[in-house]
Amino acid sequence: MTKLDFITRQLAKAQRKRFEHYVVNRIWTQLDDTSIKFVTQQYVARPDGRAMTDMYFPQLAIHIEIDEGFHKNQIEADKLREADIVNATGHQVLRVDVTKDIESINADIALIVATLRTTKAGSELFEPWNLEKEMDPKTYIEKGFVDVDDDVAFRTQADAAACFGRARKSLQWSYIHHPVEKGKRIWFPKLYENDDWDNRISLDEETITEFCLTSVGMEKHYMRSLKDTAIGRLTFARARSPMGDVMYRFKGEFSMDRDASSVENGVIFRRTMRRCKTYPPLNHAE
Numbered sequence: 001m002t003k004l005d006f007i008t009r010q011l012a013k014a015q016r017k018r019f020e021h022y023v024v025n026r027i028w029t030q031l032d033d034t035s036i037k038f039v040t041q042q043y044v045a046r047p048d049g050r051a052m053t054d055m056y057f058p059q060l061a062i063h064i065e066i067d068e069g070f071h072k073n074q075i076e077a078d079k080l081r082e083a084d085i086v087n088a089t090g091h092q093v094l095r096v097d098v099t100k101d102i103e104s105i106n107a108d109i110a111l112i113v114a115t116l117r118t119t120k121a122g123s124e125l126f127e128p129w130n131l132e133k134e135m136d137p138k139t140y141i142e143k144g145f146v147d148v149d150d151d152v153a154f155r156t157q158a159d160a161a162a163c164f165g166r167a168r169k170s171l172q173w174s175y176i177h178h179p180v181e182k183g184k185r186i187w188f189p190k191l192y193e194n195d196d197w198d199n200r201i202s203l204d205e206e207t208i209t210e211f212c213l214t215s216v217g218m219e220k221h222y223m224r225s226l227k228d229t230a231i232g233r234l235t236f237a238r239a240r241s242p243m244g245d246v247m248y249r250f251k252g253e254f255s256m257d258r259d260a261s262s263v264e265n266g267v268i269f270r271r272t273m274r275r276c277k278t279y280p281p282l283n284h285a286e
Helices: 003-012 018-031 069-073 075-089 102-121 137-143 157-162 215-226
Strands: 039-046 049-057 062-067 092-097 145-147 175-177 184-187 207-210 232-240 246-256 267-273 275-277
Touching: 003 018, 003 039, 018 049, 018 062, 018 102, 062 102, 092 102, 137 145, 137 157, 157 246, 215 267, 232 267, 246 275
Parallel strands: 062 092, 184 232
Antiparallel strands: 039 049, 049 062, 145 275, 175 184, 207 267, 232 246, 246 267
């Protein structure tokens, strides 16, 4: 996948929303900087659910919200939503009111573009967008960790496992044992309904529930889980990328909540760490 593929697909996501499409395209065209990455329709975890912002610049920690007419009837709700995003992420939220005339809209867009450029110029930590590097295990091995806030995702299970010393060309398992940190696993769950399972992650992404749709299967899985001695699961959830292809996205380290788990409720896991240490390739096979 090239940057052109990524960018055009992001822009296409707003095609059916006329005003959003206009603003997003004008911001990107005026910014004219392919060292900056942007994502449209970005989900952000809130205390009571998820918010979706219209445009997001991850290197700059800036979200763009496009306010259409219906926002006039939910001003307080929008303020609360924005406060939740800021509190949850520490990011900045900039807004464009598209109920105004085009000259005013364009003026707001010009201010946003100026803010994006100023933020980039003033950041000592800014790194140019490198599409291949952000999905290369070597990037995170050199960094020394993977962090949920960095939106880490890999194309394959093998790439995810490589961050922890496991060098293999391919993997296709639900989990593997951590090559370095004994008692831990690297886990690749499907967090959606599949076959006899309906696994879910909570809206704030702090809790994962494994649930088998057959009572016999659920009882067996629950009893098996109670005997499991794993102390933590470094979790890479199977998910769709912004491009629609399958990715394995880092969600943090989770541990089983034995008190909350049951045949009726499913097997419950709670997030215990958002950042996990990475390791160079081991010198011997694992």
